[in-house]
Amino acid sequence: MTNIAFIGLGIMGNPMAVHLANAGHTVAGLDRSPERSAALVAAGGRAASSLADAVKGADVICVMVPDSPDVQDVLEGENGVFQLAETGALIIDFSSIRPDVTQQLAEQAQALGFRLLDAPVSGGEAGAKNAALSIMVGGAEDDFAAAKPLFDVVGKTVVHVGPSGSGQTVKAANQLIVAANIQAVSEAVVFLEAYGVDTKAALEVLGGGLAGSTVLNQKKENMLSRSFEPGFRIDLHHKDMGIVTAAAREAGVVVPLGALVAQLVASARANGDGGLDHSALLRGVERLSGLEPANGQAG
Amino acid sequence: MTNIAFIGLGIMGNPMAVHLANAGHTVAGLDRSPERSAALVAAGGRAASSLADAVKGADVICVMVPDSPDVQDVLEGENGVFQLAETGALIIDFSSIRPDVTQQLAEQAQALGFRLLDAPVSGGEAGAKNAALSIMVGGAEDDFAAAKPLFDVVGKTVVHVGPSGSGQTVKAANQLIVAANIQAVSEAVVFLEAYGVDTKAALEVLGGGLAGSTVLNQKKENMLSRSFEPGFRIDLHHKDMGIVTAAAREAGVVVPLGALVAQLVASARANGDGGLDHSALLRGVERLSGLEPANGQAG
Amino acid sequence: MTNIAFIGLGIMGNPMAVHLANAGHTVAGLDRSPERSAALVAAGGRAASSLADAVKGADVICVMVPDSPDVQDVLEGENGVFQLAETGALIIDFSSIRPDVTQQLAEQAQALGFRLLDAPVSGGEAGAKNAALSIMVGGAEDDFAAAKPLFDVVGKTVVHVGPSGSGQTVKAANQLIVAANIQAVSEAVVFLEAYGVDTKAALEVLGGGLAGSTVLNQKKENMLSRSFEPGFRIDLHHKDMGIVTAAAREAGVVVPLGALVAQLVASARANGDGGLDHSALLRGVERLSGLEPANGQAG
Amino acid sequence: MTNIAFIGLGIMGNPMAVHLANAGHTVAGLDRSPERSAALVAAGGRAASSLADAVKGADVICVMVPDSPDVQDVLEGENGVFQLAETGALIIDFSSIRPDVTQQLAEQAQALGFRLLDAPVSGGEAGAKNAALSIMVGGAEDDFAAAKPLFDVVGKTVVHVGPSGSGQTVKAANQLIVAANIQAVSEAVVFLEAYGVDTKAALEVLGGGLAGSTVLNQKKENMLSRSFEPGFRIDLHHKDMGIVTAAAREAGVVVPLGALVAQLVASARANGDGGLDHSALLRGVERLSGLEPANGQAG
Structure with a gap:
């Protein structure tokens, strides 16, 4: 059982967070539209009231937002993950963003004592709902190994393709x-x-x-x-x-x-x-x- | 059991003719390179000595040659199928050629008392060897019905897609x-x-x-x-x-x-x-x- | 002074025929729409009543029609130029058509005792009106030399670019x-x-x-x-x-x-x-x- | 007679600076490769020893360097034009760079009391040598009017196309x-x-x-x-x-x-x-x- 913060509960993030909760993990979800937490709560997770609330005590922080600036905002923005999360936390970015941005964020994360995997997915809404996503993971080998059990909850084809940025x-x-x-x-x-x-x-x-x-x-x-x-x-x-x-x-x-x-x-x-x-x-x-x-x- | 002439025993035609022979049909094969008939003969077919020999008594004439002019040569050329085959024979052209050429040949065939289906295939050498071809068939509905048992010997996905030329x-x-x-x-x-x-x-x-x-x-x-x-x-x-x-x-x-x-x-x-x-x-x-x-x- | 038949009096052909008439040549024009001959007649040319009428006594036969089949029709069709024109006539095809069709027509022309130049033009309606066309000419060197004075009446940049078909x-x-x-x-x-x-x-x-x-x-x-x-x-x-x-x-x-x-x-x-x-x-x-x-x- | 600093004496900048000197203006040239000043000196200009030296007393500062970062370096870099030039100077950027970078630089220039025109050119080395460049100018109308006599020295077609960035x-x-x-x-x-x-x-x-x-x-x-x-x-x-x-x-x-x-x-x-x-x-x-x-x- 892992303490998970899940940031971004849209078309893709919502069913992924639900699968993680259903698998027995403790999941705190956060979205700009709070009503999107309903399915997660119904599955036994909780709706966080703020990013600080979401990442408090989280071992793993999942991010699933639309674009590079959104990820930058969530991670390195004021009152962002890099400021608020507990040192040593594993950050899994499921978003599809620019490889160079991912690499910069990963360097920053490492310097601050975090670990970051880029883990964009393919398979669409159907893949997310059926926990059948393809997940292409970039980052350190041991971070991938640590995250693998969580990936297997939401994905069907999960592959470590290289160092940071490779997933993107x-x-x-x-x-x-x-x-x-x-x-x-x-x-x-x-x-x-x-x-x-x-x-x-x-x-x-x-x-x-x-x-x-x-x-x-x-x-x-x-x-x-x-x-x-x-x-x-x-x-x-x-x-x-x-x-x-x-x-x-x-x-x-x-x-x-x-x-x-x-x-x-x-x-x-x-x-x-x-x-x-x-x-x-x-x-x-x-x-x-x-x-x-x-x-x-x-x- | 059908009497079949098979014209063109290349990479694709060879395994197709063999499958038909293995399925119990009487198959006479013809190719410009006579040694290509070996596999067919081993499977119980025979090597025809000429087009006249191949089509003699054939109910079905299969053609699998490279390009539009090759099909035209085999069908409407001097000493071609339209001259030599028995009236009423069903011609199945597995070749991939121009739709307009197919339509012209089909009209000519009909005028001469033949029936012609265009039945190009997809799936490549592997598909031909494994009798797993996709076959896209154009022509009359009842001609398709008549040919269906033969198609099923060499293909896996066999679909009648419309009138003459539609297969192409x-x-x-x-x-x-x-x-x-x-x-x-x-x-x-x-x-x-x-x-x-x-x-x-x-x-x-x-x-x-x-x-x-x-x-x-x-x-x-x-x-x-x-x-x-x-x-x-x-x-x-x-x-x-x-x-x-x-x-x-x-x-x-x-x-x-x-x-x-x-x-x-x-x-x-x-x-x-x-x-x-x-x-x-x-x-x-x-x-x-x-x-x-x-x-x-x-x- | 040359006896010229001009076949095709559209947007381009009309001003070209007029220029030739103004330059003192005897020009008989022909078009499917007889009213298009008006400008030519005003310039001293005449409206031919048929292809036979147009090419009778013509030393040079100019053709300016839309597409390959049109040129084929005018030249090799029944009651076409090849049938009706006087042997030895020089045919100048100003139309823009397929190079291979031009080559076939040139061979046919030669076999029948005619000479054929392909002479497509560039410069548009303005170029035609201002006698400022670019003319790109394919065919025999001496035929080009013979036609050069006429080209100079309608064009500004006139170049012999190679054998038959090269103009196209x-x-x-x-x-x-x-x-x-x-x-x-x-x-x-x-x-x-x-x-x-x-x-x-x-x-x-x-x-x-x-x-x-x-x-x-x-x-x-x-x-x-x-x-x-x-x-x-x-x-x-x-x-x-x-x-x-x-x-x-x-x-x-x-x-x-x-x-x-x-x-x-x-x-x-x-x-x-x-x-x-x-x-x-x-x-x-x-x-x-x-x-x-x-x-x-x-x- | 205008006091001009000319930054960048490459294939294009060199002949342009020479034309300005030949037209009677006082031109101080600067390039990373000092030997490139030779032609300018021969035409009566002088080789500046530094950017500070070049822009001292200059009413007009011309820039002709390869890419966006080069212009940024020359203008807003440490010891750049924005630091060293006399307030009120008119900066003419002949370089071809990103329109958005130009707009940012123009805003900055204005805030600091400078005036900036983007004035990229077309016509290549020949156009530069023959003073026959096309110059497409973006910026304020009155700045364009002020620079027009200089543009006319190096260009043949000089047009004001809109506000800052439009030239680019x-x-x-x-x-x-x-x-x-x-x-x-x-x-x-x-x-x-x-x-x-x-x-x-x-x-x-x-x-x-x-x-x-x-x-x-x-x-x-x-x-x-x-x-x-x-x-x-x-x-x-x-x-x-x-x-x-x-x-x-x-x-x-x-x-x-x-x-x-x-x-x-x-x-x-x-x-x-x-x-x-x-x-x-x-x-x-x-x-x-x-x-x-x-x-x-x-x-």
């Missing part, structure tokens, strides 16, 4: 592949519909061959029905494409497909689809092809 | 998705290596999340070891990208990702990688990034 | 550069407007530096005022991008920018802008960026 | 157009060579039509002879493409062509061509097309 690097690669695959499937769907093929049957047979993917399995219903309730929002994928293209540039790696997809994600956002699931990249293919996109929830 | 259209979409996904995974691999991440571990965890795909499962070993023995050759994927971009243009569907990937496949070919497996698109990312590509078999 | 190849390259430059300027304009820069002043200063171009000079007013009356229609540029991307593919030359621009031109057409001037590619950048494109004439 | 924004747009046009011309050249056209003649005729541009005029010799001595280095254009793609992203403007060209510039750099003139993008098209690029100076 792998997550960036993940987002490149996912966006490219969604775009490719979207182009295929509009192409098939233009030829009057039985698209539902076609996606079934495509899924059975080399074109098969988790994207195709999980998103084909969204695409066929033009129902783009998130899921994973285009706004967040836009943020992530910024990370991956900047990091590739920094490393001198040329990613023509990644760069083009980043533009198409940006276009989706510019067209008001930022709040839709990323499978709504399909709507961009329709716009390019002169087809009036069927309205999604936020369109 | 779906195959074109398949090739767009596959090439884009290989390219995206390739960019991710070079990116991860540039950051010194444990790439093998990274691909494992990527495979468990939303980035997971059949491409990632089947091709990651090739990529990690830079071992690009085909498999499915870049030369053939280049042909297929020509089909999909031309068909998209014809239909007024805009496929920016498909068009860019088509250029990158063309670049692989122009750089002498045409005989390598399509996972060798990785080498193109290395070239763009100024990394000397490790030599593949044909590189 | 150069025109294809021309269209690649022009479309890419229009797209780049369009992206720049939307970018500048987003930042609230004085865009009119900006385009003036851009024109004075390394970004300067004929496109910028001729099209900036269209772009600033969103007034896209053709000029050169997107439908025709779409046809040309098909020629250049197919020819590049055939030659194994990789043109990533060309291929992407071809998709964006196709998108303009799919969005109903085919009848607008090609500077309306700007509207595509607006669409991608979520800005309601101001209506052009045909939008 | 226009320069970013300039670099997008220039890179795209170089890439397009490069693709055209490799395409023409593949077809055996007389490329020199072809570029002449292309220059006379709608494909004509300053890039084509100034760079065609480099391209035909594969002689890529800078000129404007790919390393610097790479920096600029980073500025334009980031600024477009920030503004929500989608620039697919710009983003692709940025990748191709990055690829040139990754392949060791960073020190070559930007016309060496041609080498990238050759690499993509499997042609061994002829060696440039730095290749």
Whole structure:
């Protein structure tokens, strides 16, 4: 049994904190919207009243917030974790942020006597609810070993991929592949519909061959029905494409497909689809092809 | 028990013909390289001495050859199937060719009293050997029903996707998705290596999340070891990208990702990688990034 | 003084035929829309009643029609030039068509005792009206020499670029550069407007530096005022991008920018802008960026 | 007659400072490499021994250094212009840097009693030598009016494009157009060579039509002879493409062509061509097309 503070109870953080409580750990949850603690409380956790309250006595501090500045705010901000938490605490950052920010935070954490793992996840809302996330972990080997039992509570594929920042690097690669695959499937769907093929049957047979993917399995219903309730929002994928293209540039790696997809994600956002699931990249293919996109929830 | 002629005993056709013979059918095989009939003969089939010999008495004529002109040659060429086969025969074209060529051939076949299904496959050499192909079938419903038992001998996911030509259209979409996904995974691999991440571990965890795909499962070993023995050759994927971009243009569907990937496949070919497996698109990312590509078999 | 038949009196052909008549040549014009001969007749030419009438006694036969099939129809069709014209006539094809079609027609022409030059032009409606066209000529050296005085009547920059088909190849390259430059300027304009820069002043200063171009000079007013009356229609540029991307593919030359621009031109057409001037590619950048494109004439 | 300090006497700054001295102004030059002051001294200027020495008594301080951090260092660094210059001095920053950095520096300048214009230039080494630069100026109207006589000494097209930062924004747009046009011309050249056209003649005729541009005029010799001595280095254009793609992203403007060209510039750099003139993008098209690029100076 571990004393856990869980900062950030959104679409992803909420079910993760609940799983940890259900597994018998003592979990104090904190979110800007206090009503989000309800599920955690129902599972036996408690709603912290402040960050100071949340991290008091916590051996492990989990963070699951949207972007780099949010993590910086939670950790190194005034009245943040670095000021308030007990020395020696293990900080697990599940957020998807810039690898260089992670590395700076990890150095700072170490200097202050904390341990920090970057542990971004893949698998979406479904993966979080089913405790079936992929977790890509960067940091020290023994910190990973210490955190592994907790990772196993919320994830199915848990892998230590390298030193601090590596988890974020792998997550960036993940987002490149996912966006490219969604775009490719979207182009295929509009192409098939233009030829009057039985698209539902076609996606079934495509899924059975080399074109098969988790994207195709999980998103084909969204695409066929033009129902783009998130899921994973285009706004967040836009943020992530910024990370991956900047990091590739920094490393001198040329990613023509990644760069083009980043533009198409940006276009989706510019067209008001930022709040839709990323499978709504399909709507961009329709716009390019002169087809009036069927309205999604936020369109 | 069906009398079957099987024209084209290459990497794909050979195991397919063998499966049909093993299933108890009478199979006469024909290939420009007669020694390729050995496996079929060992499985109880026979090596035909000519097309006339192959199609004599055949109820079903299977064709598995590389490109549109090859199929045209086999079917409508002098001393071709349309001249020599018995009226009423069912022709199954497993080749991946242009949808418009398929439609023309189907019309011609019907006028001459034949029935023609386009039935391109996905799954590669492994799929052919394991009788686990995805088969996307275009043509008349009752012809599909008649051929279904034979399809089930060589395939796992067998779907009738629409009228004549639809199989080829779906195959074109398949090739767009596959090439884009290989390219995206390739960019991710070079990116991860540039950051010194444990790439093998990274691909494992990527495979468990939303980035997971059949491409990632089947091709990651090739990529990690830079071992690009085909498999499915870049030369053939280049042909297929020509089909999909031309068909998209014809239909007024805009496929920016498909068009860019088509250029990158063309670049692989122009750089002498045409005989390598399509996972060798990785080498193109290395070239763009100024990394000397490790030599593949044909590189 | 030369006896000239001029087939095709559209936006380009009309002023060219008039210039030839004004220069003292005997010009018989023919167009599907007979009223288009008015300007030529006013300039001292005559309106032919049929192709047979037009080419009777003609030493030189000029052709200026939209696409490859149109040229094929005029030349090798039933009651076409190859049937009706006097042996030895010099055929000058000003149309922009596929280089391979030109080569086939030239071979046929030679076999029948005709001489054929491919002489596509650049410079647009303004160039045609001002007799300031660039003319890129493929064919035999002595045929070029014979036609040079006529070229000089309608063009300013007249260059023999190689054997039969070379003119079309150069025109294809021309269209690649022009479309890419229009797209780049369009992206720049939307970018500048987003930042609230004085865009009119900006385009003036851009024109004075390394970004300067004929496109910028001729099209900036269209772009600033969103007034896209053709000029050169997107439908025709779409046809040309098909020629250049197919020819590049055939030659194994990789043109990533060309291929992407071809998709964006196709998108303009799919969005109903085919009848607008090609500077309306700007509207595509607006669409991608979520800005309601101001209506052009045909939008 | 104005007292001018000129900081940065490289390829561009050197001839600009000389022109100002030749026009009768009192010019004190400073560069990290003191020998670069020779031409200025020969023209009647003087070599300053330090920044303090240079800016002492200067009414106008010109800056022409490579990148954002260099300008920040010169202006706001310890012993920088903001510390040492006389209050009220007019600072003209000719460097090409990030628009947001310019805006921050301008605010700081104003707070300290200085006036700052951003005045990046286009036209390259030739433009600097011939006093024929395009200068795109951002800042206050009256500061522009005050600086106009000096701009007219070094430039031919001098335009005030908006408030502080606007000059940099226009320069970013300039670099997008220039890179795209170089890439397009490069693709055209490799395409023409593949077809055996007389490329020199072809570029002449292309220059006379709608494909004509300053890039084509100034760079065609480099391209035909594969002689890529800078000129404007790919390393610097790479920096600029980073500025334009980031600024477009920030503004929500989608620039697919710009983003692709940025990748191709990055690829040139990754392949060791960073020190070559930007016309060496041609080498990238050759690499993509499997042609061994002829060696440039730095290749």
